[in-house]
Amino acid sequence: MRTAKINKSVLQKLVIIGILVVIVIALSLLSKQFLTAANFYNVAVQVALVIIVGCPITLLMISGNLDLSVGGTIAVTGILFAKFATWGIPLWMSALMACLIGALVGYINGVLVVHLKITSVIATLGLMYVTRGLAYIFSDGKNINAGLPTNFDRLGRMFIGPVPLALIIFIVIVAIFYFVESKTVFGKYSFAIGGNRTAAELSGIDIGRITLLLFVLVGFLAGFSGVLLGSRLGVGQPNVGVGFEFDIIVAVILGGTSLAGGKGSILGMVIGAFIVGFLANGLNLMGIASFWQSVIKGIVLVGAVVLDRLIKEKIK
């Protein structure tokens, strides 16, 4: 006999998969270019960054926290990655240093939340401004492309056979985080902390350590995304990733993660990211102006959440 919990989470996935299917069908009817392998790869590469950072953010949100600083982190780490490369530091080393700087941003977020007891929205909002500002400072407000090694763009544009490397990377990261979410003590504790903080404390869970680690993971993968994006663009740009944090939060929420914490799923977030990705891609193909795209995106987000709630209440 299946239990209530399983039914509920299956239901959640079915609703969101349904939405995804409806959007894909609608868009393929509206645009001939939409339903092609090349276009699907294209979307996958575009949503790859959202998904890569969305993985740790899903766990972070399950634990009841938020991170708004990832867009800025991507910008600053992308800039520094390019900067290091222009100094002649080997590419792999530059990439690693950029990732660690991302992790440092996450660590600062974590310390603010855990030790200085600032709510995560405020702490990471502060870091959002700081990182964005630093990206402009380190780059003098200009793109960094002079003096980059020729293989700077390899990581971001490489294919393994017919498959873009970015696609493979995101599949691997999703697999790792799915495992962390469902099969590790760390994952269990994240759910417990978000579900009932007091009970978690009384059960002897080290809330501070788990929270700090979650922020560091988010920062590290944001740094990694900064490297990937910089490499794909072939240039360090200080203005990349604006609004990126909200794209992720939209994907996570569409995927059934509660803003209050305690509930959520990595796979749901992946589907959510594809909904956002297909929608943007399809609207682009149809030649709809970006202003209208923004309006439609907003309506789809709220509409999807409302639909999800209505269906769940009906079934209850």
Add this chain to the structure above:
Amino acid sequence: MDENILEINNISKVFPGVIALNDVSFAVKRNTIHCIVGENGAGKSTLIKILMGAYKRTSGSLFFEGKEYDPKNVKESMNMGINTIYQEINVVETLTVEQNLNLGIEENKLGVIKRIKKTDNIYKILKEIDSSIKLSDELAGLSVAQKQTVAITKVIASKTKVLILDEPTASLSEFEVSKLFEILMNLKKQGITIIYITHKLNEIFEIGDYVTTLRDGNVIETKQVKDVTSKSELINMMFGKVFTEKYIPAEIDRNIKALELLNIKNKVLKGINFELFKGEILGFYGLIGSGKTEIARVIYGLDKKEGIIKLFGKDIKSKNPLSVISKGISMIPEERRTQGLFTELSISENIVIMNTKKISRFGITSAIKERSIAKYFIKRLMIAAKSESQIVAFLSGGNQQKVVISKCLNAESTIILLDEPTRGVDVSAKEEIHKLIRGLARESGVSIIVFSSELEEILTLSDRIVLLYEGKIKKVLDNSSDIDSKSIMDIVTGGN
């Protein structure tokens, strides 16, 4: 003078599985202070909620000022002139006194709130009760007594005829209590009828005109206070003689001290000293505000303290539950839903959470081990559930409590603290839990402290009984069948 302002006729309230009030009848005379006493779970708060229109009664009728009274919601009863000051005082901490007094009754001109003027009635009432409170004071900065004053002021100004106070002195100092009594006597002079709910029997003799005793949802008796001969008469009415389970004596080896507290002090506790022997069940009994929960919290590393706690002779300096648990002490907290359970998680996920080492290697968990541990406890504690993956939100109170206990047992501690282990649990689950607690001490040699506000539970379980009053240990008794519950009640209500 002799007219009844409120008549309660044959009121019953049935919740699924529980009869909270059973055919309750009594009358409250106008312009008196009418006390209601009873143990936890006697039905006092259910009765208030029915009077206030927050609960629908199952049967019976109410008369207010001679007319049938059937409030549909709290607002309606407030408009009729019946108001309650709850234990958790209903004020907004972040607002000022003026804003609190205005809240919900704002008189405004084009949407702009009228300021309270010195000539306003409400200002006069406030000054009369406590002249030290300023309108611009923020509530968060006031003492509990002052917050109560603000709440009372607001209620009086809204033309209250009947004022209900629910355990108003639970967290007041002696001086503040006498001040509150002065206020209440004054209100009585002004013609307000007061229904006063309390645990503290001395207070009844101090201010009460009438007293109604409730026990297990029944009215035992309503009497004029001047006709009550002694406190023990009240205690008799409150408790009767109801011992369904008997204490089972045990030989305790008093050579091994499992836990020792030396001169523990904090805001509530005033120098607590005691020892817990290996395999012993120690029971702490006291009223609200006596420091029971605080002792549990101090041992568990949740509250700050002065003094020393020794575990098997060694000083433990733990400052958080994580470290206390790792040393072999675990706690079943007072409130299972807010402190004990992860209601969105499954039974098995709840049970393993305090000891994930048992189900994991290098941080990777085994679903098979998790399931088998959960199945073991479901069988051992007879948890009624479809399967171990059922989420706990849908379990009954008793079964939820069993999950909390399983979670704690799975931590395999040598000392277990149980704060209200059977609160809100039905009788049969209660007996099962008691049996389990005894088994842990007798067979597994676990040392146990039970904190309970039910005397019956303490008498059933404890090898020794510690009596608390206002943060101090008043007496430690060895349990035996001829223990006198009356003298216990006397001690915990402030007598000698």
